[in-house]
Structures are given as structure tokens and as C-alpha cells.
Amino acid sequence: MTTTQVVVTIVGLCVVAGIVWYFWLWTPGQAVARTAAGGVQEVEVTVRGGYEPASIVVEAGKPVVLRFTRREPSTCGEEVVIPGLGKRAYLPENQPVTVEVTPERPGEYEFTCGMNMYRGKLIAR
Amino acid sequence: MNTTTDARTEGTGTAGGIPPPCEACAGTTESVLEAQGTPPLAGTEALERALGAVPGVTDVRVEPGGRVRVRHAADKVQFADLKAAGDGAGYHLARPGRPDDVDEQERGREREYRRLMAKFWFAAAVGVPVLTTMLIELVPALREAAMPWHRAIGLAAAVLSLPVLAWSGGHFFAGARNALRNHNANMDTLIALGTGAAWLYSTVAVLAPDLLPAGAGRMFFDVAVVVTALVVLGQALELRAKGRSSAAIRKLIEVQARTARVVRGDTEVDVPVEEVAVGDTVLVRPGEKVPVDGVVLDGRSAVDESVVTGESVPADKAPGDPVIGASVNRTGAFTFRATKVGRDTVLAQVVRMVRQAQSTKPPIGRLVDAVASYFVPAVMIVAVLTFLAWFDFGPEPRLSYAVATAVTVLVIACPCALGLATPISLMVGVGKAAEHGVLIRDGEALETASRLAVVVLDKTGTVTKGRPELTDVLPLTGFDAGELLRLAAAADRRSEHPLAQAVVNGARDRDLDAPDPETFEAVPGHGVEAMVGGRPVLVGNAKLMRRGGVPPTELEASAARLADEGKTPLLVAVDGRPAGVLGVADTVKEDSAAAVRALKAMGVEVVMITGDNERTARAVARQVGIDRVFADVLPGEKVRHVERLQAEGRPGRARGGRGARLVGMVGDGINDAPALAQADVGFAVSTGTDVAIEAAGVTLVGGSLRGVVYAIEVSQATLRNIRQNLFGAFVYNTLGIPIAAGALYPVLGILLHPIIAGGAMAASSLTVVTNANRLRFFEPKLARGERP
Numbered sequence: 029m030t031t032t033q034v035v036v037t038i039v040g041l042c043v044v045a046g047i048v049w050y051f052w053l054w055t056p057g058q059a060v061a062r063t064a065a066g067g068v069q070e071v072e073v074t075v076r077g078g079y080e081p082a083s084i085v086v087e088a089g090k091p092v093v094l095r096f097t098r099r100e101p102s103t104c105g106e107e108v109v110i111p112g113l114g115k116r117a118y119l120p121e122n123q124p125v126t127v128e129v130t131p132e133r134p135g136e137y138e139f140t141c142g143m144n145m146y147r148g149k150l151i152a153r
Numbered sequence: 154m155n156t157t158t159d160a161r162t163e164g165t166g167t168a169g170g171i172p173p174p175c176e177a178c179a180g181t182t183e184s185v186l187e188a189q190g191t192p193p194l195a196g197t198e199a200l201e202r203a204l205g206a207v208p209g210v211t212d213v214r215v216e217p218g219g220r221v222r223v224r225h226a227a228d229k230v231q232f233a234d235l236k237a238a239g240d241g242a243g244y245h246l247a248r249p250g251r252p253d254d255v256d257e258q259e260r261g262r263e264r265e266y267r268r269l270m271a272k273f274w275f276a277a278a279v280g281v282p283v284l285t286t287m288l289i290e291l292v293p294a295l296r297e298a299a300m301p302w303h304r305a306i307g308l309a310a311a312v313l314s315l316p317v318l319a320w321s322g323g324h325f326f327a328g329a330r331n332a333l334r335n336h337n338a339n340m341d342t343l344i345a346l347g348t349g350a351a352w353l354y355s356t357v358a359v360l361a362p363d364l365l366p367a368g369a370g371r372m373f374f375d376v377a378v379v380v381t382a383l384v385v386l387g388q389a390l391e392l393r394a395k396g397r398s399s400a401a402i403r404k405l406i407e408v409q410a411r412t413a414r415v416v417r418g419d420t421e422v423d424v425p426v427e428e429v430a431v432g433d434t435v436l437v438r439p440g441e442k443v444p445v446d447g448v449v450l451d452g453r454s455a456v457d458e459s460v461v462t463g464e465s466v467p468a469d470k471a472p473g474d475p476v477i478g479a480s481v482n483r484t485g486a487f488t489f490r491a492t493k494v495g496r497d498t499v500l501a502q503v504v505r506m507v508r509q510a511q512s513t514k515p516p517i518g519r520l521v522d523a524v525a526s527y528f529v530p531a532v533m534i535v536a537v538l539t540f541l542a543w544f545d546f547g548p549e550p551r552l553s554y555a556v557a558t559a560v561t562v563l564v565i566a567c568p569c570a571l572g573l574a575t576p577i578s579l580m581v582g583v584g585k586a587a588e589h590g591v592l593i594r595d596g597e598a599l600e601t602a603s604r605l606a607v608v609v610l611d612k613t614g615t616v617t618k619g620r621p622e623l624t625d626v627l628p629l630t631g632f633d634a635g636e637l638l639r640l641a642a643a644a645d646r647r648s649e650h651p652l653a654q655a656v657v658n659g660a661r662d663r664d665l666d667a668p669d670p671e672t673f674e675a676v677p678g679h680g681v682e683a684m685v686g687g688r689p690v691l692v693g694n695a696k697l698m699r700r701g702g703v704p705p706t707e708l709e710a711s712a713a714r715l716a717d718e719g720k721t722p723l724l725v726a727v728d729g730r731p732a733g734v735l736g737v738a739d740t741v742k743e744d745s746a747a748a749v750r751a752l753k754a755m756g757v758e759v760v761m762i763t764g765d766n767e768r769t770a771r772a773v774a775r776q777v778g779i780d781r782v783f784a785d786v787l788p789g790e791k792v793r794h795v796e797r798l799q800a801e802g803r804p805g806r807a808r809g810g811r812g813a814r815l816v817g818m819v820g821d822g823i824n825d826a827p828a829l830a831q832a833d834v835g836f837a838v839s840t841g842t843d844v845a846i847e848a849a850g851v852t853l854v855g856g857s858l859r860g861v862v863y864a865i866e867v868s869q870a871t872l873r874n875i876r877q878n879l880f881g882a883f884v885y886n887t888l889g890i891p892i893a894a895g896a897l898y899p900v901l902g903i904l905l906h907p908i909i910a911g912g913a914m915a916a917s918s919l920t921v922v923t924n925a926n927r928l929r930f931f932e933p934k935l936a937r938g939e940r941p
Contacts (some may be wrong), residue, residue, distance in 0.1 A: 029545060033545050036541070036545075037541050041541075043537050044534050044538065047533050047534055048534070051529075052527070052530060054336045076331045077328055077332035077334060078332055078334070078337040079335070100328065101265070111514045114513055120261055144572040145525070146332075146337065147337075147526060
């Protein structure tokens with residue numbers, strides 16, 4: 029192998045390690061839902077290449093109001109689905125859409141886009 | 154728009170499902186509105202204050218999710234007043250009308266489609282010249298001739314392809330950047346990386362060829378442009394196809410009536426359907442749609458309820474019968490009292506249930522989801538490793554080969570096909586079922602229903618109609634059958650006993666005119682005694698005959714035969730002499746036998762369960778062709794019988810292969826709820842006023858057993874479709890990626906061109922959607938074909 033090949037190979041393997049770390053090992057920060065006057069927990073979620081925040085801590089057994097706003101023209105995120113709670117909503121671009129759920133039992137409830145490429149989760153405690 | 158619980162309904166009591174009026178709110182009415190617009194819900198106090206300030210309003214409640222309930226004096230407050238107050242507080246208030254947002258979604262899709270097509274045409278227009286110049290490079294003779302202009306051609310291609318990447322493929326780069334920010338990677342990431350790398354490398358080859366090893370100056374501008382064009386075209390077509398996948402739901406929404414003719418005092422007023430209030434009297438003429446749910450007040454007609462129930466035979470409606478909104482009135486005019494409006498109608502419930510079901514996942518999709526979340530980064534890693542392999546061990550020019558293969562890997566991988574495979578089929582399948590009056594609760598119920606080994610049918614109301622009907626008229630010699638029935642019906646006219654009603658209805662169906670009796674006495678536990686046209690008539694059991702001094706000996710043979718057939722014999726005596734026997738039975742529904750045959754043909758064992766005695770149960774089972782019967786079962790014991798059937802796992806027959814056999818239970822949603830919940834799939838038979846039945850995985854809106862057959866057939870078809878999709882997507886990716894990486898090169902010398910790879914990728918996700926859409930044309934063979 030030439031020196032160039034060795035250098036390129038090492039750089040390539042570093043890129044692989046970087047991909048593993050950046051996409052798989054990185055854990056998103058958690059957001060805690062804000063509780064409004066009526067005991068309703070509220071969270072604003074921005075949809076832009078994913079969900080921001082993607083990990084939301086809520087209290088189990090209490091209603092949660094998720095307000096999704098899709099801030100991108102890509103139709104990838106045009107639907108948000110919460111399979112565990114049987115909810116699906118269409119998100120027009122730049123228009124907040126409210127999805128109301130009540131996670132009865134503690135646990136993780138995933139929410140994804142219609143094609144399951146964007147992922148986020150509600151962590152009910 | 155009004156949901157009334159008020160003075161209007163006083164006097165009619167609580168009949169027809171109208172909630173009783175509350176004491177504090179007599180004379181008021183409740184309007185339900187929807188708050189739309191952008192202010193956060195935390196600020197609803199402003200809205201509450203504004204609405205509370207409207208004269209006549211007594212109470213305002215804003216519910217999470219934007220529903221607003223306003224209680225106000227019945228006649229003083231108009232919608233416009235409330236709307237104006239809402240506007241003042243920064244909220245747009247609307248009447249809760251059409252139950253969904255499909256229109257808006259459709260418009261959004263159309264806009265996006267046009268945008269994508271414009272991007273495609275631009276990319277295609279640029280693509281043709283760029284592709285031509287690159288082809289020149291491939292033909293040695295032409296390349297020689299074009300050599301002096303090599304650099305100029307390359308520069309032109311670089312400049313031309315830049316706007317294609319920036320505009321036509323702009324959303325890939327934006328999407329990739331957005332995803333990257335969230336530590337995500339998706340299809341955008343792959344396409345952006347692939348086309349971006351191709352363009353950058355080619356640009357370096359044009360501008361600074363000295364940086365690259367000799368001979369590695371191959372340009373890929375055509376790849377960048379054509380792959381962008383193909384993938385954008387694929388996305389546009391996919392968007393179109395996805396619109397068709399939700400056609401079933403759109404159809405359900407579109408069948409709604411737009412206006413209603415409401416009777417106000419002496420006049421008839423045409424109003425938008427949103428303004429019909431509970432308690433309103435609505436007139437429906439032949440050919441018109443029933444606007445909302447209600448109960449017939451006056452008039453008779455046949456109503457086609459097929460849009461909601463899937464039942465093609467129109468249902469006869471008489472005063473007291475429920476009518477369903479969106480059904481079509483066929484023969485006569487009638488008026489009805491509205492009992493459910495807006496979001497509460499059966500149709501709205503159906504739409505909600507279907508949409509909810511479409512958002513769930515069958516278990517089969519879970520593994521794929523787990524795979525999908527690792528897929529894109531894995532492809533990126535494969536691309537890097539492919540690059541290294543070609544760069545370190547490949548033939549010269551190694552760098553060109555390394556770039557080409559890495560780009561091919563990136564653009565051939567199709568995460569969308571994997572991600573779409575399950576949900577898109579489920580969406581079509583669940584919608585298809587709903588068109589036939591079969592509402593499937595979720596993906597799990599659908600998957601389980603496709604593998605049922607046993608179906609347990611509750612007898613009353615499921616196999617049978619659930620109400621007694623006159624089946625036999627057996628006069629003794631010397632009596633005319635018509636006369637016997639006429640007299641018996643006259644005697645029974647004032648009785649409210651179901652058996653008596655069956656006789657009266659039987660006489661009416663046979664066009665016999667039963668007069669009112671002069672005297673009438675109901676003898677509990679025996680029957681009735683009456684005087685009809687001066688003749689004493691007894692209708693009842695043997696005890697009644699003996700009590701009236703009529704020895705029933707001559708009638709006993711006929712009575713015993715009827716009892717053997719599972720019918721209830723009614724003995725009739727006229728003028729103090731035995732006259733004949735009438736047979737009354739809970740008759741089987743017309744299509745029960747066909748449904749049982751169809752289930753058996755699918756290899757499903759059919760079992761009947763009933764609280765009736767063995768003899769009656771056997772008689773019904775014989776009529777419909779069921780061999781196994783559990784009779785004399787107390788309501789609470791049904792659960793145990795279902796459990797026992799589940800435990801009867803015979804591995805050879807169990808298609809589930811998990812030991813226990815999957816058992817479906819069909820019954821009504823109330824008495825049979827525990828058994829429905831115990832079963833692997835509960836099928837609730839709904840007669841059409843309430844469809845969201847908690848314990849059931851499947852609701853049969855039409856109430857016909859054919860629905861069970863249909864549910865199983867459509868589930869099997871959907872599961873088959875999902876498997877095809879998953880198999881296709883899986884095989885495509887597992888074969889496509891290694892071939893793209895050059896796995897065939899060492900042996901066969903075959904290397905995939907990146908443009909072919911991009912085309913394959915665009916085609917593969919389109920194939921998945923198209924295959925799912927094939928389900929729309931699914932025709933049940935057994936549920937239809939075996940109809941008597």
C-alpha cells in the first residue's frame with residue numbers, strides 16, 4: 029500500500045467511527061413537558077428533519093397536548109403517527125397542529141413520521 | 154352546530170339517546186365550536202373571557218384540543234356573535250363540521266406534486282445536454298475529436314448542473330441538513346451525499362485536474378443531474394399514489410349530505426348540515442340523503458345504508474327505527490328526529506376509527522421498524538467501506554472507481570421502501586374493509602384476524618336476527634290459515650309481549666287486517682284471552698288452554714314438532730275449540746348459512762355459543778351448518794368457553810404456530826363484551842348506532858355475519874400485501890447494495906452505473922406504493938361468491 033492509501037484508509041475508518049458515534053451512540057437531550065393551569069401538559073415540537081425535542085418527559089395518566097409545527101417543505105414529516113396511542117395527524121407546513129394524548133401507563137411511546145424515518149418519544153413517568 | 158340538551162327535548166323524555174336535561178340549564182342550549190388559529194392553548198383564558206362576555210352566554214369551557222363548549226340562552230345567541238367574540242380574542246372559531254382534514258391534506262399534496270414536477274422538468278431539461286456531453290466522453294472517437302474542448306465542456310456541465318442540485322434537489326440538501334442537526338439520517342441524506350459527492354469530485358476534475366492521479370479525471374455531472382431528476386420524479390409519482398391510498402377515507406367523508414331540510418314550526422327550511430341540532434325534526438324525500446343520525450318520527454321508506462354498513466339491500470324504516478346519516482332514502486318521504494350530529498354521528502365515528510386504525514402498526518412491521526432506524530447510517534458506512542476497498546484494492550484509475558461505486562451505493566439504497574411497506578398496505582386494507590362496513594381497530598387485530606383458526610358465534614342477534622318472527626301457521630282441519638292468524642293477531646294486538654308482537658307483525662306482513670279486540674286480557678306466563686268480533690280467542694301455551702277449558706290434545710303433536718325445530722309453539726283456541734298452532738322463532742339471518750360455509754371453506758372451525766337450551770341451539774346450528782355447539786351457557790361462562798377453545802391448541806392445525814389456537818368471538822358489544830375481550834379478536838355486531846365498541850378488535854357495522862368472512866379475507870389479503878412489500882424491499886436492498894458496491898465485479902466484471910442505481914431506487918419505493926394500491930381492487934371471493 030502506498031502512503032496515500034494508508035492515510036485515506038485511516039481517514040475512512042475514522043469517518044465510519046464518526047457515523048457510528050454521531051447517529052447511533054449519541055443520545056438526545058430530554059425535554060420536560062410544561063404543565064399548564066388545568067393540569068394539562070404541553071409541549072411544542074418542531075418538525076424539521078426530525079423532531080425537536082425528540083425526547084419528551086411527561087407524567088403518566090395526565091393529558092398531554094403536543095403542538096407539532098412542520099417547518100420544512102419536505103413531505104417526509106407531513107404526518108405524525110403515535111402508534112402506541114393510536115394517533116395520526118396531518119401537519120400542514122408552518123401551521124401548528126395539536127395532538128392530544130393521555131399515556132395511561134408509564135413507559136415510552138414512540139412518535140414517528142408516516143414513513144418511520146423521523147423518530148421521537150414520549151417518556152411517561 | 155348546536156348540541157342541544159335543553160328545553161326542546163323536554164316532554165319527549167330521554168328516548169332516542171338524548172341525554173336528560175340538566176336542572177340548572179333549562180332553557181339554554183350548548184354550542185360546540187372548534188378553536189383554530191395560532192395562539193397557544195395556555196392562553197385560553199382570553200377566549201373564555203371574550204365568549205363569557207357575550208350577552209346570553211352562561212358558561213364557557215375550552216377543552217384541550219381546541220373544542221369549545223358554550224352554554225347560552227337558546228334563542229338569543231347566534232353563531233356570528235360567538236365568532237366575533239372569538240376573533241376579538243385572536244381565535245378563529247368554526248363549527249365542528251366535516252369530520253376531517255382530508256381536503257387540506259389533499260391540497261397540500263397537490264401543491265407539493267406540482268412543485269416536484271416543476272423541479273423534475275427543470276432537471277430533465279438540463280439533464281439531456283449534460284448527459285450528452287458525458288456520453289461524448291465515453292466514445293473514444295468522439296472523445297478524441299472533443300479533446301480540445303474537454304475543459305470547456307466540463308465547465309459548462311458543472312455550471313449547468315449546479316442549479317439542478319440547488320433547486321431541483323434543494324430539498325434533499327435541506328432535508329439532509331435538518332436531519333443531521335437532529336442526529337438523524339434519511340433518504341435525503343443519501344441522495345444529497347451521493348449527488349453532492351458526484352458533483353464535487355467532477356468539479357475538482359475540471360478545475361484542478363492536477364490534484365487527482367493521472368487518468369482519474371472522470372466526470373460525473375450526468376450522475377448528479379439525472380439521479381436528482383429520477384428521484385424527484387419518483388417522489389412526485391409516489392405522492393400521487395399515496396393520495397390514492399387514502400381514497401377510502403375520502404369517499405366516506407364525501408358521502409356526507411351537505412344540507413338538511415329542517416321542519417321549523419309549519420315551514421321547512423334548508424340549512425347546512427352543520428346547523429342541524431339534536432332534537433330537530435328533519436324531512437327526507439325519496440332520493441335524498443339522510444343528513445344526520447336520528448329516529449324516524451313519521452312515514453315509511455326503504456333506506457340504502459350501504460355507504461356505512463356495506464349492506465347492499467336497502468333497510469325498511471318505520472316510525473321508531475334508527476336512521477344513519479349519509480344513507481340514501483329510496484322510496485318514501487319521512488321525518489325523523491335528529492339524535493346525533495357533527496362529530497357524534499355514526500359516519501364521523503367510522504371516519505375517526507378508520508383513521509385511528511390506519512395509524513397503528515401490525516406486529517409484523519415492528520422488526521422492520523427496528524431495522525429501518527439503523528438502515529441509513531449503515532448504508533453510509535457501507536459506502537465508505539466500498540470507497541476504501543476500491544481505492545486500496547481496485548483497478549486503475551482507482552479513485553474514479555472508488556467515487557463511482559460509493560456514489561452508486563448511496564443512491565441505490567432505498568430506506569423509503571422499507572419504511573413504507575407496512576403502513577401503506579395497512580392504510581389501504583383498513584380503508585377497504587371500512588367500505589364494506591367492517592371497522593378494524595388496529596394493525597394487531599388485522600394481523601390476528603388473518604390467522605384465526607376458530608370463530609365462535611353467539612347465537613342470538615349474531616346468527617339469528619335477535620327478535621322472534623312468525624314462522625309457521627298450522628290450522629286444524631276446518632280452519633283457514635289466514636283466518637286463524639287474523640284472529641290470533643287481533644287477540645295479540647294490545648299485548649306488548651315479543652311473541653305477541655311477532656304474531657301481529659306476521660299477520661301484517663301477510664296483508665291480513667287484524668281488527669281491534671273488544672276485550673283483552675294478558676295472563677302472565679300463559680298468553681292472552683280476547684274477544685274478537687264476538688268470538689272468544691285464546692293465544693298462548695298449553696296451560697292457558699287448560700285454564701280456559703280447552704283440552705289441547707289435538708294441538709300437541711304440532712306443538713312438539715315446532716319445539717323440536719327450536720321454535721316456540723303458540724296454541725290458539727277459537728270459540729272454545731282448539732283451532733291451530735302458530736310457530737314463532739328467532740329466525741336465522743338470511744346470509745348466516747352462507748357465511749358459515751365460507752368460514753369453513755377457509756379452514757376456520759365454526760362454533761356456536763348460546764344461553765338457549767340444547768334443542769333450540771341444535772335446531773339453529775343445523776340450519777346454518779354449524780357442527781359444534783355450546784348450549785345452556787350462562788353469560789358469564791362465555792369467557793371460559795373461549796379460553797378453553799384457545800387452549801385446545803393442536804399444533805398441526807394452528808396456523809399461528811404458537812401452540813394455542815387463535816380464536817375469534819362474534820357477539821354484541823354489550824353482553825358479550827368479556828368474551829370479545831378474551832378472544833384473540835373480538836368481532837362486535839353493531840346495528841348501526843354505536844360503532845366504537847371498546848372490547849372489539851373488529852366492529853361489523855352492518856350486523857351481517859358476512860362481515861366476519863370479509864374481515865378475515867381482507868386481513869389475509871393485506872398481510873399478504875405487506876409481506877410482498879417487505880420481501881420486495883428487503884430483497885431489493887440486500888441485493889442492490891452489494892451489486893452497487895461492485896460485488897459482481899471480481900467475478901463477472903459487472904459494475905452498476907450510478908444512474909441506473911438512482912432509477913432503481915426511485916422505482917422501488919414507487920413499486921411499494923403501487924403494490925399497496927392494488928389492494929384497493931381486492932374483491933372478496935368467499936364473502937361475496939357464496940351468497941345464497
